[in-house]
Amino acid sequence: xxxxxxxxxxxxxxxxxxxxxxxxxxxxxxxxxxxxxxxxxxxxxxxxxxxxxxxxxxxxxxxxxxxxxxxxxxxxxxxxxxxxxxxxxxxxxxxxxxxxxxxxxxxxxxxxxxxxxxxxxxxxxxxxxxxxxxxxxxxxxxxxxxxxxxxxxxxxxxxxxxxxxxxxxxxxxxxxxxxxxxxxxxxxxxxxxxxxxxxxxxxxxxxxxxxxxxxxxxxxxxxxxxxxxxxxxxxxxxxxxxxxxxxxxxxxxxxxxxxxxxxxxxxxxxxxxxxxxxxxxxxxxxxxxxxxxxxxxxxxxxxxxxxxxxxxxxxxxxxxxxxxxxxxxxxxxxxxxxxxxxxxxxxxxxxxxxxxxxxxxxxxxxxxxxxxxxxxxxxxxxxxxxxxxxxx
Amino acid sequence: xxxxxxxxxxxxxxxxxxxxxxxxxxxxxxxxxxxxxxxxxxxxxxxxxxxxxxxxxxxxxxxxxxxxxxxxxxxxxxxxxxxxxxxxxxxxxxxxxxxxxxxxxxxxxxxxxxxxxxxxxxxxxxxxxxxxxxxxxxxxxxxxxxxxxxxxxxxxxxxxxxxxxxxxxxxxxxxxxxxxxxxxxxxxxxxxxxxxxxxxxxxxxxxxxxxxxxxxxxxxxxxxxxxxxxxxxxxxxxxxxxxxxxxxxxxxxxxxxxxxxxxxxxxxxxxxxxxxxxxxxxxxxxxxxxxxxxxxxxxxxxxxxxxxxxxxxx
Ligand code: SF4
Ligand code: SF4
Numbered sequence: 001x002x003x004x005x006x007x008x009x010x011x012x013x014x015x016x017x018x019x020x021x022x023x024x025x026x027x028x029x030x031x032x033x034x035x036x037x038x039x040x041x042x043x044x045x046x047x048x049x050x051x052x053x054x055x056x057x058x059x060x061x062x063x064x065x066x067x068x069x070x071x072x073x074x075x076x077x078x079x080x081x082x083x084x085x086x087x088x089x090x091x092x093x094x095x096x097x098x099x100x101x102x103x104x105x106x107x108x109x110x111x112x113x114x115x116x117x118x119x120x121x122x123x124x125x126x127x128x129x130x131x132x133x134x135x136x137x138x139x140x141x142x143x144x145x146x147x148x149x150x151x152x153x154x155x156x157x158x159x160x161x162x163x164x165x166x167x168x169x170x171x172x173x174x175x176x177x178x179x180x181x182x183x184x185x186x187x188x189x190x191x192x193x194x195x196x197x198x199x200x201x202x203x204x205x206x207x208x209x210x211x212x213x214x215x216x217x218x219x220x221x222x223x224x225x226x227x228x229x230x231x232x233x234x235x236x237x238x239x240x241x242x243x244x245x246x247x248x249x250x251x252x253x254x255x256x257x258x259x260x261x262x263x264x265x266x267x268x269x270x271x272x273x274x275x276x277x278x279x280x281x282x283x284x285x286x287x288x289x290x291x292x293x294x295x296x297x298x299x300x301x302x303x304x305x306x307x308x309x310x311x312x313x314x315x316x317x318x319x320x321x322x323x324x325x326x327x328x329x330x331x332x333x334x335x336x337x338x339x340x341x342x343x344x345x346x347x348x349x350x351x352x353x354x355x356x357x358x359x360x361x362x363x364x365x366x367x368x369x370x371x372x373x374x375x376x377x378x379x380x381x382x383x384x385x386x387x388x389x390x391x392x
Numbered sequence: 393x394x395x396x397x398x399x400x401x402x403x404x405x406x407x408x409x410x411x412x413x414x415x416x417x418x419x420x421x422x423x424x425x426x427x428x429x430x431x432x433x434x435x436x437x438x439x440x441x442x443x444x445x446x447x448x449x450x451x452x453x454x455x456x457x458x459x460x461x462x463x464x465x466x467x468x469x470x471x472x473x474x475x476x477x478x479x480x481x482x483x484x485x486x487x488x489x490x491x492x493x494x495x496x497x498x499x500x501x502x503x504x505x506x507x508x509x510x511x512x513x514x515x516x517x518x519x520x521x522x523x524x525x526x527x528x529x530x531x532x533x534x535x536x537x538x539x540x541x542x543x544x545x546x547x548x549x550x551x552x553x554x555x556x557x558x559x560x561x562x563x564x565x566x567x568x569x570x571x572x573x574x575x576x577x578x579x580x581x582x583x584x585x586x587x588x589x590x591x592x593x594x595x596x597x598x599x600x601x602x603x604x605x606x607x608x609x610x611x612x613x614x615x616x617x618x619x620x621x622x623x624x625x626x627x628x629x630x631x632x633x634x635x636x637x638x639x640x641x642x643x644x645x646x647x648x649x650x651x652x653x654x655x656x657x658x659x660x661x662x663x664x665x666x667x668x669x670x671x672x673x674x675x676x677x678x679x680x681x682x683x684x685x686x687x688x689x690x691x692x693x694x695x696x697x698x699x700x701x702x703x704x705x706x
Contacts, residue, residue, distance in 0.1 A: 009403050013581050014580045014581060017581075290400060292400060296399060296400045297398075297399040297400075318401070322401060324399065324400060324401050324404075325402065326402065330501070332639055332640050333500060333639050333640050333642070333644055334410070334639040335645070335646075338645065349692055365398040368399055368402075369399045369401065369403055370405070371405075372405040372406055373407050378397045378398030378399075379397045382397070
């Protein structure tokens, strides 16, 4: 960021407090289905393909599955109707056309039993679409009693508005997904949370504390306090799988950043390569210093061949000015890292003399974002965690 | 660009920007000083600044452009009486960065506030230079460091505050200017509001409750215990907003910072009430600085673990 931005950031801090900015410029951009990509690249690392090269395939049909004895079962389905053109160690390529989207309906069919919901979510390859990509059926199958199903619509990462758009345009369907999840786990209460919240407030632990006042134990999971958190789009996918018989083959992503000519929210088939999005959304390769899958806080650098996966919430193309400059300077002990940390961790201190509280850190990166000395705090926190873990 | 784990974007803040903000906030004080004393004050500021910055340049070229030496130099200059010789400013600036900062390992590693350390050392070594021209006062009110020999001047008036006729060092003549700069830093969250607030509140409280000690000749104004005088006189405001609020030499946690400010206020008021030393602000800053490792230890390691409750700023 330029020094002028810094002046703005100071003014913003003076007005609103120290926060990661929201940058939700695409909030009003309705979801657009992208023109058909020529091909999709379906990541199938660790899965057994069930298709062969040259085989004709219909959208929604199974292409790869976990070995039967695998603990967490995964499934991958064709997101295009066409031909399988490559089956590799870690990916499968399909060329063809977009399958038709079924018309919108909602409402939980009366007769669907909890087991059916769980089985369907497994066979439909449903995963956590907020980025965790943990199989949904595993969450729905755990015996721990669940009281509340929390549908997380608080994508707090800067730029991301795809979940917000889904809730604006398909709230009923997401609701239906939440009801199905409630039925699957026997929860009595369900809620969709879509408050505007600053990063990292959308993290499930923080959200649970914020909405329900419950504290998830340090190394525990939300289910330990009787809560199941699922992403908005996971809920939508559950609805589509159960009510429409449609496996997870597409999702909505936000495409944004200063190097993007046509920012917005796009419904893309899983496996769409960034190269295609680059054309469709007019990402200026010369201007883009970095293209990311995921938001700018948690995302990873990607290239043209990187496909959109079920857990990809955004593709962000940033110009050199938008990128942080992380040449570290000496820590001035300003305490800003602690101020922004959702757990009030004394970050600067912890990285110097590790203490077991460092295990609370969720690696959200808020501290590194704000540090005026631009220290690589996440890296240092991981090192501190390793030291502390070695103690036990 | 180095390979990066974690966020790709950054708030855009830098250490240098923090320093620039501090400098900007010091501008009213500098303007007031120059308006009041003219060239003499400007010369002292320039000498102190040059001493501090050139020393930094010689010792560590890479750090020389982050602005911290400039801030140190200016703050040291503000702690000088206008009657001080130019070489005192130069040596003070050099000592502040050389000994106060780099001897400890450079920016971020120093235990003591460099300007305060330099001032206290030089006052100990060459006291004469500080008080040398008490007899030759400007306008009859500006003596060497604060109020010490001026038992005549008591409760300052608002016009006194505004026009800079409060006696003292060049940074103390216009308390309102210091206050304005300090409030700017607080509102921009460059410094933690807890430190100045706690410090000033404790000073006022102690001014009211501390029993006056043995009356020391020429020490009268402090002993009157008028809290306002204690708040605006001497180095109180400079200590509150600049020396104590320097994050490098303050405790890390919010709780620790409150304890720290109380310690500093207590030290300063004890010096003012019960020793012949006239001001005590710089000395108090050093004492409080020395207690930082202990405060940090108490609040970070022995104190309650960091809360699991997310803060309300989300
Ligand atoms: S690590 Fe960064 S944010 Fe934390 S105290 Fe040091 S300089 Fe400030
Ligand atoms: S210490 Fe961990 S949890 Fe706290 S702000 Fe940094 S990355 Fe986030």
